[in-house]
Structure formats: C-alpha cells, structure tokens
Amino acid sequence: EIVLTQSPGTLSLSPGERATLSCRASQSVSSSYLAWYQQKPGQAPRLFIYGASSRATGIPDRFSGSGSGTDFTLTISRLEPEDFAVYYCQQYGTSPALTFGGGTKVEIK
Amino acid sequence: QVQLVQSGAEVKKPGASVKVSCTASGYTFTNNGISWVRQAPGQGPEWVGWISGYNGETYYAQKLQGRVTMTTDTSTSTAYMELRSLRSDDTAVYYCARRPPNNSGNPVTDYWGQGTLLIVSS
Numbered sequence: 584e585i586v587l588t589q590s591p592g593t594l595s596l597s598p599g600e601r602a603t604l605s606c607r608a609s610q611s612v613s614s615s616y617l618a619w620y621q622q623k624p625g626q627a628p629r630l631f632i633y634g635a636s637s638r639a640t641g642i643p644d645r646f647s648g649s650g651s652g653t654d655f656t657l658t659i660s661r662l663e664p665e666d667f668a669v670y671y672c673q674q675y676g677t678s679p680a681l682t683f684g685g686g687t688k689v690e691i692k
Numbered sequence: 693q694v695q696l697v698q699s700g701a702e703v704k705k706p707g708a709s710v711k712v713s714c715t716a717s718g719y720t721f722t723n724n725g726i727s728w729v730r731q732a733p734g735q736g737p738e739w740v741g742w743i744s745g746y747n748g749e750t751y752y753a754q755k756l757q758g759r760v761t762m763t764t765d766t767s768t769s770t771a772y773m774e775l776r777s778l779r780s781d782d783t784a785v786y787y788c789a790r791r792p793p794n795n796s797g798n799p800v801t802d803y804w805g806q807g808t809l810l811i812v813s814s
Contacts, residue, residue: 618800618801627806627807628737628787630804671737673737673801675801677794678751679725679727679741679742681739681801683729683736685736
C-alpha cells in the first residue's frame with residue numbers, strides 16, 4: 584500500500600502570497616495518478632487537480648500541480664480569501680483502492 | 693450536471709447496522725463505479741471500498757472486510773453501503789464518489805456526494 588505524506592501540516596500565509604504544498608509517496612505513483620482536493624468545513628472534498636498537473640473543471644489557473652514518481656507539489660500562485668482550506672493529496676492508480684495524505688491546512692496568517 | 697445525493701444522518705448503537713444510499717444523476721450510472729470514503733472527526737479521508745456500476749463487482753478495504761457490503765440498484769442509479777457490527781470508531785462522515793473506469797484514461801473520483809454523518813454511540 585502506498586503511503587502519502589503531506590507537508591507542512593499547517594501553512595500560515597497572507598492573501599496574495601504563494602503557497603507550496605508537498606505530497607511525498609512511499610513508492611512511485613503509476614501514470615501520475617495523483618490528485619489534489621480542497622475541503623472546507625462541513626463540505627465534501629472537491630477535486631482540484633488530477634493526473635498530477637491537470638486542473639479540474641472550473642478550477643482557476645492560480646492553482647497548479649506538478650511532480651512525478653514519488654514527489655508532488657500543489658502551488659497556489661496568489662492566495663485568495665476563498666483558498667484558505669485543507670488540501671489533501673490522493674493516489675488513485677488502476678486499482679480500486681484509494682490512498683489519501685494527512686492533509687495540509689492553509690490558514691490566514 | 694452530475695449529482696450524487698446521499699441519505700440523511702444516522703445515529704446507531706454499537707453492534708447495530710446501517711445502510712447508506714447514494715443516488716446518482718446526470719451521467720450513465722452503469723458506465724462508472726462508485727467509491728465510498730469515510731472521514732472521522734478531525735481526520736483525513738479513508739477509503740472504504742468500491743463497487744462497479746456495470747456488474748456490481750466490489751473491492752473493500754481490508755480493515756472492513758466482513759463488516760461492509762456494497763450493492764447497487766441500476767434501475768434507480770443508486771448505490772448502497774451497509775456497515776454491520778458498528779463500533780464507536782465507525783463514527784464518521786461517509787461519502788460516495790463517482791469513479792470513472794480505468795479505460796476512461798483518468799479514473800479519479802471526480803464528483804462527490806454531500807456526505808452522510810454516522811454517529812455510533814450507546
């Protein structure tokens with residue numbers, strides 16, 4: 584089973600700043616089947632990035648994903664007030680099983 | 693538009709069973725699978741299992757094997773997740789999510805239900 588480790592646990596930033604979130608896998612993620620989700624309190628996770636770098640429908644271009652193999656990054660170029668939330672990475676592969684990271688909370692400094 | 697609508701919150705006693713429903717609309721149910729994910733209070737998501745909308749094939753998380761059963765009713769585009777012998781650590785929000793097939797090129801869980809809160813308490 585692939586284990587995903589996200590860092591940092593919490594990121595304290597101001598609106599307008601750049602956010603860089605990391606997701607490291609315990610073994611290589613096949614075909615870059617790595618996704619990023621945003622979750623706000625009381626809401627379901629929302630797909631933001633899939634295939635490591637493709638934005639989901641309706642996701643603004645200030646969000647970008649990169650990486651391959653075992654190291655992946657979600658970058659928010661300039662934080663907007665609505666971007667403060669928890670972000671999870673997820674490995675989905677060709678097996679039905681899913682693995683999630685522990686999450687990174689992006690909070691207002 | 694794709695929508696997944698789940699049944700309402702449940703409160704159960706330890707040892708009881710619960711059955712959560714997830715009704716899909718806006719896409720062809722039998723062309724996709726449904727993944728179930730749970731999230732305990734203050735924790736990250738945890739995969740529970742998956743069921744094919746095409747033929748009902750299932751895969752369950754090993755830790756829940758023997759206690760969980762997933763089924764579908766294709767006539768109503770509804771997926772069900774039953775969890776038995778409930779324990780306090782089953783308390784969580786349970787989500788269903790659409791998962792396209794592998795041959796779609798991108799089998800990511802793209803649309804999620806609103807979640808069903810399950811509280812297990814004596």
